[in-house]
Amino acid sequence: MIFFIYTNNVDLVKRFTKVGDNDLKKITIKDIAKLAGVSPSTVSNVINGVSKCSTDTRDNILALIEELNYKPNITAKSLVTKRSKLIGFVFKQDNENSFLQNLLYGIQSGIKNFPEYDIITTNINNSYNLEEWITKRNLDGIIFLGMFSSNLISKIQRLNIPILLIDNYFEQIPNINYVYSEDTLGGYLATEHLIKKKCKHIALATGSLKENELFFRRYLGYKSALEDYGIKLDGNLIFESKHIDFNSGKILGELITQNKNIDGIVSLADILAIGIIKRLNKEYNKIPDDILIIGFDNIPGCEYTTPQLSTIDQGIYEKGYKSINILINKIENNNKDSIEVQIPIKIIERESTKK
Amino acid sequence: MIFFIYTNNVDLVKRFTKVGDNDLKKITIKDIAKLAGVSPSTVSNVINGVSKCSTDTRDNILALIEELNYKPNITAKSLVTKRSKLIGFVFKQDNENSFLQNLLYGIQSGIKNFPEYDIITTNINNSYNLEEWITKRNLDGIIFLGMFSSNLISKIQRLNIPILLIDNYFEQIPNINYVYSEDTLGGYLATEHLIKKKCKHIALATGSLKENELFFRRYLGYKSALEDYGIKLDGNLIFESKHIDFNSGKILGELITQNKNIDGIVSLADILAIGIIKRLNKEYNKIPDDILIIGFDNIPGCEYTTPQLSTIDQGIYEKGYKSINILINKIENNNKDSIEVQIPIKIIERESTKK
DNA sequence: TTGAAAGCGCTAACAG
DNA sequence: CTGTTAGCGCTTTCAA
Numbered sequence: 001m002i003f004f005i006y007t008n009n010v011d012l013v014k015r016f017t018k019v020g021d022n023d024l025k026k027i028t029i030k031d032i033a034k035l036a037g038v039s040p041s042t043v044s045n046v047i048n049g050v051s052k053c054s055t056d057t058r059d060n061i062l063a064l065i066e067e068l069n070y071k072p073n074i075t076a077k078s079l080v081t082k083r084s085k086l087i088g089f090v091f092k093q094d095n096e097n098s099f100l101q102n103l104l105y106g107i108q109s110g111i112k113n114f115p116e117y118d119i120i121t122t123n124i125n126n127s128y129n130l131e132e133w134i135t136k137r138n139l140d141g142i143i144f145l146g147m148f149s150s151n152l153i154s155k156i157q158r159l160n161i162p163i164l165l166i167d168n169y170f171e172q173i174p175n176i177n178y179v180y181s182e183d184t185l186g187g188y189l190a191t192e193h194l195i196k197k198k199c200k201h202i203a204l205a206t207g208s209l210k211e212n213e214l215f216f217r218r219y220l221g222y223k224s225a226l227e228d229y230g231i232k233l234d235g236n237l238i239f240e241s242k243h244i245d246f247n248s249g250k251i252l253g254e255l256i257t258q259n260k261n262i263d264g265i266v267s268l269a270d271i272l273a274i275g276i277i278k279r280l281n282k283e284y285n286k287i288p289d290d291i292l293i294i295g296f297d298n299i300p301g302c303e304y305t306t307p308q309l310s311t312i313d314q315g316i317y318e319k320g321y322k323s324i325n326i327l328i329n330k331i332e333n334n335n336k337d338s339i340e341v342q343i344p345i346k347i348i349e350r351e352s353t354k355k
Numbered sequence: 356m357i358f359f360i361y362t363n364n365v366d367l368v369k370r371f372t373k374v375g376d377n378d379l380k381k382i383t384i385k386d387i388a389k390l391a392g393v394s395p396s397t398v399s400n401v402i403n404g405v406s407k408c409s410t411d412t413r414d415n416i417l418a419l420i421e422e423l424n425y426k427p428n429i430t431a432k433s434l435v436t437k438r439s440k441l442i443g444f445v446f447k448q449d450n451e452n453s454f455l456q457n458l459l460y461g462i463q464s465g466i467k468n469f470p471e472y473d474i475i476t477t478n479i480n481n482s483y484n485l486e487e488w489i490t491k492r493n494l495d496g497i498i499f500l501g502m503f504s505s506n507l508i509s510k511i512q513r514l515n516i517p518i519l520l521i522d523n524y525f526e527q528i529p530n531i532n533y534v535y536s537e538d539t540l541g542g543y544l545a546t547e548h549l550i551k552k553k554c555k556h557i558a559l560a561t562g563s564l565k566e567n568e569l570f571f572r573r574y575l576g577y578k579s580a581l582e583d584y585g586i587k588l589d590g591n592l593i594f595e596s597k598h599i600d601f602n603s604g605k606i607l608g609e610l611i612t613q614n615k616n617i618d619g620i621v622s623l624a625d626i627l628a629i630g631i632i633k634r635l636n637k638e639y640n641k642i643p644d645d646i647l648i649i650g651f652d653n654i655p656g657c658e659y660t661t662p663q664l665s666t667i668d669q670g671i672y673e674k675g676y677k678s679i680n681i682l683i684n685k686i687e688n689n690n691k692d693s694i695e696v697q698i699p700i701k702i703i704e705r706e707s708t709k710k
Numbered sequence: 711t712t713g714a715a716a717g718c719g720c721t722a723a724c725a726g
Numbered sequence: 727c728t729g730t731t732a733g734c735g736c737t738t739t740c741a742a
Contacts, residue, residue, distance in 0.1 A: 075430055
C-alpha cells in the first residue's frame with residue numbers, strides 16, 4: 001500500500017503516524033487533529049472560522065496546517081455541505097467566438113478571487129442533457145455564453161441554481177443574471193462615428209433582428225443615431241444574415257456592392273465586417289476612400305484585414321471577470337435577486353474609417 | 356425542509372418514502388434499493404457491472420433507475436474511489452491561441468465518450484500553485500497546451516497522475532504523453548511548396564529555435580526540404596522572434612523587406628505570417644506576384660488577410676479530441692507507458708502562394 | 711471552548 | 727447471487 005504525502009515535514013508525520021520510510025501519506029483533518037492534540041471538529045472549526053476557540057489551539061492548528069501543507073479534501077466537504085464549488089460554463093461552437101479565449105481567461109482569472117471555486121466547461125448539442133450534467137456534478141452555478149433557447153434556460157432554472165447569461169437577452173426570467181455590453185450605445189456610437197465622417201447612406205450588416213435580441217439592441221442604437229442626426233431609416237440598407245461567420249460576411253458584401261449609394265457600413269459583428277471587407281476589396285479597393293466600415297466586438301481579426309477594421313470594443317476579458325464575480329457572490333449570499341450588468345464599450349478607430 | 360426530486364414518477368417515490376406533497380426528494384441509491392427490495396450494494400453492483408446477479412433483480416433495478424431518473428452522486432463516489440473523474444486543462448494567455456476554442460471544443464466533444472468525466476480549466480501565472488489545484492480537486496489527469504517549463508512539468512509529475520502535453524516537446528520524461536502535429540513534415544511540405552513554385556531565396560519566420568522545440572522541429576523540415584532540392588541553407592534568411600503575435604510578425608516583415616532577394620517566406624506560425632503580410636502590403640503589394648508566403652496552423656485569420664494565407668492545417672479539433680481520449684484511456688487502464696501521437700497535417704493552398 | 715457521534719451517498723471486502 | 731458492515735474525509739448538531 002502506498003500513500004502520498006504532500007508535505008515538507010515528513011518527519012513530523014512519521015513521528016505520529018504509522019508511516020514507513022517508503023510510504024507516503026496524504027494528510028487529513030484527523031492527522032492535524034491528532035498532531036495538535038485536539039478533535040477533528042475543532043480543526044474543522046478553525047479552518048472554517050465558525051465558533052471561536054482559544055488563540056493557543058487556533059495558532060497551533062494553523063501552524064500545523066501550514067507546516068504539513070494540509071489541504072482539505074474538497075470532495076469530502078462537498079458530500080456533506082452539498083456544495084461542489086464548481087461553476088459550469090457552457091458555450092456553443094456555432095458562433096465565431098474568436099473571443100472565447102479571452103472570455104474564458106477572464107473567467108478563470110476572476111475565479112481566483114474565490115480559491116475554493118473552479119470552472120468546468122461543456123458544450124451542448126442536440127442530444128446532450130445539460131440538466132444531467134449539472135445534477136451529476138452538483139454544480140453551484142452556471143454561465144451560458146451566447147444565445148440559447150428560453151426553453152433550455154427554463155429547464156435549467158428548475159434545478160434551482162443561479163444562472164448567468166452572457167450576451168443574451170431573454171424575457172426577464174427571475175433569478176437569472178445578465179452580463180452584456182452597452183450594446184445599444186455601441187450601435188449608436190458606431191453609427192454616429194460614420195455620420196460625423198459625412199456618410200449619408202449607412203448600411204447595417206447584422207444577424208437576425210427577430211431571433212437575436214443582441215443584434216436588435218445594437219440595431220436600436222443605429223436607429224437612434226440616424227434619427228438624432230435627421231437621417232431617414234431606409235429598410236433597403238439593412239442586410240440581415242442568419243449565420244454570423246466570415247462567409248456570410250462575404251455574401252452581405254456582395255449584396256452591399258449592388259447598391260452604389262452606400263457610403264458607410266455599420267456591421268454589428270466584426271466577423272461579418274471582415275467578410276464584407278474581403279468582398280469589397282475584390283470589387284474596388286475603396287475603403288475608406290469611398291466607403292467606410294465599422295465593426296462590433298474588437299476581435300483580434302480586426303487588425304489582420306486591409307484596411308484594419310474600426311470597431312466597438314466590448315471588453316471581453318472584463319465580461320468574463322465580472323461574470324464569475326457576480327455569480328459566485330450570488331451563490332455565497334444565496335441572493336435570489338436578478339442582476340443585470342453592462343460592460344462599458346469603447347470605440348476603436350482604425351484604418352477602415354480614417355478619412 | 357425542502358428536498359428535490361429529479362424524477363418523473365413522484366408518486367412512486369411518495370408511496371415508499373416519507374415525502375409530503377410539496378416536498379421534493381433527491382433520489383439516492385438507498386431509495387432505489389428500498390424500492391427494489393434489495394440492498395444498496397446490489398444496486399451499486401448493477402450500476403457498476405461488477406459481479407453478476409439474477410437477470411430479474413438486474414432488470415428491476417435498471418427499470419427503477421430509469422423511471423426515477425436516478426443519477427449516482429459523483430461526489431460520494433469520488434470520496435470512496437479516490438477518483439474525481441475530472442481532467443484538468445491548463446493553458447496560458449500569452450500565445451495567440453486563436454485556436455483555443457476549437458481545441459477546447461474538441462476536448463469537450465471527446466470527453467463525451469466518457470460520460471463520467473469532465474473537463475475543468477485553469478490558467479497559471481507566477482503566483483498560481485498548480486499542484487495545489489490538482490491536489491485540491493483530486494484531478495485524475497491533466498492536459499497542458501503549449502510551452503511550459505520542464506521544471507513545472509516535473510513538479511506536477513510527482514503528483515503521480517497521467518500528464519498529456521499538447522504541442523510541447525520535452526526531453527522525454529517517462530509517464531508523460533504527447534500529442535502534437537507532424538511538425539517536421541509540415542515544415543518540409545511548406546518549404547517544398549514554395550520551392551516548387553520556383554522560389555530560390557526562401558526566408559524562415561519562426562519563434563525561438565533554441566527555446567521552443569516546436570519551432571525547431573518545423574525548422575528541421577524547412578532545412579530538409581532545402582537540402583533535398585539542393586538549396587543552400589542561408590542563416591541570414593532565418594528570422595526569429597521571441598514573441599508569437601501579430602505585432603512581432605510586422606517586425607519580422609520589416610526585416611524581411613530589407614532583403615530584396617527574398618522571394619518566398621515560410622512562416623512557422625500563421626499569426627506571424629499575418630503580421631508579415633500586413634507589413635509587406637504596406638511597402639509594395641506584391642504577394643504573390645513577387646514574393647510568396649505560407650503559414651502554419653490554419654487559424655481562422657488566414658482567410659481574413661489580403662491575399663488569403665496558404666498554410667499548413669494542423670487539425671486542431673482532432674488534436675483536442677484525440678488528446679482527451681488518450682489521457683482517459685491511460686487513466687482507466689492505469690497504463691504508465693508514455694505515448695506520443697502525431698496528428699496528420701495537410702497543406703491548404705490559398706491566394707498567398709497561388710502563382 | 712471543545713469533543714463525541716452521526717451521517718453525507720457511495721463502494722468494497724467479506725459472509726452467507 | 728446478495729446483504730452486512732465499515733469507512734472514504736469532512737461538517738454538524740449537541741452535550742460537556
